Amino acid sequence: MSLKLYYDLLSQPSRALYIYLQVCKIPFEKCPVALRKGEHLSEEFKKDISRFQKVPVIKDGGFTLAESIAILRYLSREKQFSNEWYPKDSKLQAQVDEYLEWQHNNIRTFGTLYFRTKWIQPLLTGEPPNAKKVATYEKHLAECLSSMEELFLKDKPFIAGDKATAADIWAACEIEQPRITGFDPVAGRPVLSKWLNTVRKTFSPYYEEAHLILNKLVAKANAETK
Amino acid sequence: MSLKLYYDLLSQPSRALYIYLQVCKIPFEKCPVALRKGEHLSEEFKKDISRFQKVPVIKDGGFTLAESIAILRYLSREKQFSNEWYPKDSKLQAQVDEYLEWQHNNIRTFGTLYFRTKWIQPLLTGEPPNAKKVATYEKHLAECLSSMEELFLKDKPFIAGDKATAADIWAACEIEQPRITGFDPVAGRPVLSKWLNTVRKTFSPYYEEAHLILNKLVAKANAETK
Numbered sequence: 399m400s401l402k403l404y405y406d407l408l409s410q411p412s413r414a415l416y417i418y419l420q421v422c423k424i425p426f427e428k429c430p431v432a433l434r435k436g437e438h439l440s441e442e443f444k445k446d447i448s449r450f451q452k453v454p455v456i457k458d459g460g461f462t463l464a465e466s467i468a469i470l471r472y473l474s475r476e477k478q479f480s481n482e483w484y485p486k487d488s489k490l491q492a493q494v495d496e497y498l499e500w501q502h503n504n505i506r507t508f509g510t511l512y513f514r515t516k517w518i519q520p521l522l523t524g525e526p527p528n529a530k531k532v533a534t535y536e537k538h539l540a541e542c543l544s545s546m547e548e549l550f551l552k553d554k555p556f557i558a559g560d561k562a563t564a565a566d567i568w569a570a571c572e573i574e575q576p577r578i579t580g581f582d583p584v585a586g587r588p589v590l591s592k593w594l595n596t597v598r599k600t601f602s603p604y605y606e607e608a609h610l611i612l613n614k615l616v617a618k619a620n621a622e623t624k
Numbered sequence: 625m626s627l628k629l630y631y632d633l634l635s636q637p638s639r640a641l642y643i644y645l646q647v648c649k650i651p652f653e654k655c656p657v658a659l660r661k662g663e664h665l666s667e668e669f670k671k672d673i674s675r676f677q678k679v680p681v682i683k684d685g686g687f688t689l690a691e692s693i694a695i696l697r698y699l700s701r702e703k704q705f706s707n708e709w710y711p712k713d714s715k716l717q718a719q720v721d722e723y724l725e726w727q728h729n730n731i732r733t734f735g736t737l738y739f740r741t742k743w744i745q746p747l748l749t750g751e752p753p754n755a756k757k758v759a760t761y762e763k764h765l766a767e768c769l770s771s772m773e774e775l776f777l778k779d780k781p782f783i784a785g786d787k788a789t790a791a792d793i794w795a796a797c798e799i800e801q802p803r804i805t806g807f808d809p810v811a812g813r814p815v816l817s818k819w820l821n822t823v824r825k826t827f828s829p830y831y832e833e834a835h836l837i838l839n840k841l842v843a844k845a846n847a848e849t850k
Contacts, residue, residue, distance in 0.1 A: 465726055471717075488698065500691055
């Protein structure tokens with residue numbers, strides 16, 4: 399098999415690509431990378447897999463590519479499959495792209511900062527999280543979630559219109575992440591809540607498979623706060 | 625003319641698109657938006673131009689699109705022009721995309737945070753900048769500039785190889801921005817310095833035209849620090 403995906407299911411864009419490849423029926427070899435063990439930080443990983451030292455990364459024959467959204471677009475050109483999830487129609491594709499580009503400095507940035515500060519740093523240091531920073535990032539994260547409803551889901555069931563696309567997969571994988579800390583991204587947001595449930599169902603069973611570890615951590619967080 | 629570009633030449637992605645449209649000889653109507661006057665924040669702008677209330681935005685007939693990189697890709701499909709700046713070759717295009725996606729949470733994020741904290745906030749509030757924050761963002765910005773050299777320019781003259789592409793335009797426009805504060809992004813970075821000069825020449829005279837106001841502000845900042 400020529401296509402290899404290097405991923406960790408606790409990385410949002412890794413999960414998105416993992417789901418995408420499967421719903422598109424693109425054959426690939428699973429190459430898990432344990433971020434928690436720092437496997438991506440080794441000199442070997444840098445030399446043999448990716449100079450970026452991050453996941454996801456693909457190797458397609460001799461071609462290496464990082465950045466999940468660049469990978470999504472490359473696969474849409476290179477692999478033979480139905481394009482219903484990354485539409486060929488130019489305007490529709492542009493709307494998917496508009497979301498995917500918007501996401502970086504919104505839900506991706508603030509979801510990640512919140513998650514790192516509240517969950518990863520305490521795990522690494524054994525110290526309680528910086529409450530002031532957590533509160534600041536939570537405020538920004540909440541604004542991003544409201545923007546998602548307001549800018550993308552106000553008058554249509556999916557981000558790019560009447561049909562689910564890759565934009566919904568990438569968005570949902572970001573939104574699931576802070577749940578690991580006990581945060582509920584859809585509380586008080588009926589539009590987002592309805593959309594998230596529909597996305598989960600649309601990409602079943604791959605969606606659940608990709609979120610299996612995450613959902614165990616969520617259950618643990620929820621049990622601890624009870 | 626059916627294509628309208630809404631832009632402010634003090635916005636990095638606005639400059640990138642402004643240059644790109646001109647080097648590609650795509651006819652467009654110039655619709656400047658004065659961010660400093662808050663023109664993008666009006667209810668009119670939100671209703672008639674873009675719900676995102678940011679620039680750049682295009683209107684192509686009845687179709688509105690935000691996010692400069694989504695716009696770049698849309699134009700590459702929709703408009704008839706030579707594609708040398710956004711290559712049709714799939715692997716080359718993937719490398720351009722890899723940079724454009726990487727950029728968001730690196731040079732774009734930290735260049736913007738540095739610029740806002742050191743220049744925009746003092747301008748708006750009349751207060752001196754928060755020195756601790758400026759120092760933190762400057763450190764991150766410096767790391768991003770080193771990463772640009774290390775990850776993208778170590779063994780090739782341009783980001784995607786031997787030829788300049790849209791990735792170089794977008795990158796250069798980001799790197800120019802903090803110069804307004806008196807910061808020199810290429811000091812002690814011979815690789816980046818050589819590359820930036822080549823990009824400026826490659827996209828002349830449109831590059832200079834797009835950076836005219838910026839360069840006046842840079843001259844002012846440099847005169848003040850002497």
